Amino acid sequence: MKHFLTILSHEVRMLLVNPATYVAAVIFLSLMGFVFTDILEIFSKAPQDTSPADVFFKQFYLPVLFIVPLLTMKCLAEERRLGTMETLLTTPVTTTEVVVGKYGAAYVLYMTLWAATGGFFWILKSFAGDSRLLDPGPMIGGYLFIGVSGLLFIAIGVLASAVCRTQAVAGILCFAMLFALIFGGSYLGAATWLRTDVMHPVKSAVDYAQVLHHYEDFTRGVIDFRQLLFYFSSTVLALLFSILAVEAKLLHN
């Protein structure tokens, strides 16, 4: 892994000099800003049971569905289309280093964007000064959930980019997979045909992979080791498939 840092720093650099990154950041922050002011308006009208942070992080799927494809669709598909994959893989770097390096760069940027939303809470604190609005529990839980689930979301984006030749297709595939992961679970969880005894193993597997439930647990302060394991193992699996996809395309191009 001695080239990992070279590739990571190069990729982060390239993301930082790319105007598209700033466009994505502006869109992300204004979207989340609107969501946040909306929440504050609701809270100013009537007292609520939950804290603003809880409601705010509940909307995590909005940016995930749009920003993750934007950040990741380019990483491997573009290299393959331009042919620079060939020059990259004929240097003493392994496919693993390339995939993990690009994954790391996208994750760093994703987390930087989310970290910027911390500014919203800072503004709220300095202007409202109402300690009831700033419950640290859901906030820490929320950021932790974003950090852990982000590992998997970005890995899915990298996988989509690894199997596609064009970035547009990679982006759409990534969107579809993320949508299925986030909402498919609750849809299947509610399905009656899964409630039979025969389907019980499937049902328990589906319940285990409910991203929206995981979110609720995290903000309530329940950090379940099984859920962490779910995200870490799926991330590793998605990255392994990405590496295999890149290598398979070398064999059959």
Add this chain to the structure above:
Amino acid sequence: MILSEQNKPAIEVSHLVKTFAGVTAVNDVSFTVEKGEIIGFLGPNGAGKSTTMRMLTGYMPATSGSISICGYPVATQSEEIKRRVGYMPENNPLPEDMRISEYLYYRGRLKEIPRSKLGSRIDEVLEVCDLKRVRHRIIGQLSKGYRQRIGIAEAILAEPPVIIMDEPTIGLYPHQIIIVRDLIASLRGRMTVIISSHILPEIEMTCDRVLIINQGRVVAQGTPATLRREILGHVRYEMVIAGDFGRLSEVLSRVYPNLSIAVPEDIDSLGFKEVVVTTDNDDELGEVLLKVLIEGGYRVRSLNRQRPTLEDVFLAATRRSWDVIDKK
């Protein structure tokens, strides 16, 4: 280890085969390249040049056969191979949004050049490739000639013992081709170079040896001079003469019995015709031919022995290989 590496030929390829979904792109190719040699790779489109080169770099695995570079087998020790090969792929893909010096720095780090040496090495290759003035320009804004030279600079950056370049002069202007040719020639003796090209005079000028490949097979290899002799097997004399063309074959057969004479129909106003004499005799016959022609009462305007170009060799070799394939 180092000792054995020094004695081994730079590249050894034996019985290399590559098939794609039932189509054989490279079929039983074997060749050896000694250290410091410059080898030209010639072949029509789809002959398997790029595929062979990709297999040499370890980028693409071979279906069967073996390649070893500096004594290391590509199949099992591709890490060692990648440290010893500088490769410039076809069409020379480059990132659009980087500056030249940044790109070379990144590539240098990937190629494991120590940070302390990298700066001076980049200056060196920029100097060699005449890129110093544009080192801070963004690659996407540069013309083809510059991009091609960036590819070459990148290939020689880590000073690898073996350099493989796929069509390094494609799309260049003549004066840029000369720069690239001189650049490649300057590597002679220090590095082993394989280049593919479709410009034959190019190959002839820079390369010590030529390898002609068609339909995935090596159809001819050797120095340009040996190829001429082996593939063409005949010598042509062109002469512009006037006189009695009916007697010509009789007169000329006194020189050498096995001559084939082509007398064209068209004749110029002074009665001269352009006659082509072909023979399998490799000796210099010009003087004797001139003598018998004058003794036979012919008026001679010119007589010259044609030097077949590599182009003729290439055409003959590929045609011959088509014949072999058609017969099967």
